[in-house]
Amino acid sequence: MEKAPRKVDAVVEAVHYTPEGKIDFVRLHERRGAVFGDHILVRREDLMQRLRAKQVIYSGRRLAPWGNQFEFGAPLRLVNHNGGEWVRCGEDDSAEARDLLKGVPVL
Template sequence: MALTKVDGVIEAVRYDAQGQLSLARLYKRMGPTFTDYVLLDRAQLVEMLQKNKRIYTGERLPRLSSSFRLGKQIFLTGPAGQEVLSTSRSQVPEHDQLSGVPLF
């Protein structure tokens, strides 16, 4: 199995009343390892994706520091200015939709 380049792993999210992501709990790659979780708002996450960072859903494996069980990759889809965060490239949902990611 080929190694996957991962720049961040989203563990949990929070949505606002309109269905847009308001906050994400994410582990960021820092060289050969990952940070403790950090909280990013939607604008910071969109900026990372616009810089071609590879963000996945997933969870950190207990007692294995920088090892994760990865889920789906997160994509920025839709026209400029109306981007939507999604785990699917083929369908553009009406609002942010990260399937399989728990809420916090």
């Protein structure tokens, strides 16, 4: 896991994929001022709109005894392959035509 980033808008804690390899939804915690809010379920299109709007979204997990503390993983980003736009985590540049959030637990 990476050192805590200076600016982060949200943290993705878990992901659910469709059979086609696209993200169906993610469990996300949004930053609300100095703290993170409760988790919300966010569909793929909403997640992609957030990334297009240059929001900084990291993978991560909530630390058990501290409700508002996270261990941060890699940042999420959009990549273009074969005319499609895909969500990836970290430096993964594989040519697979699917979303892939390595290290993020699957729901």
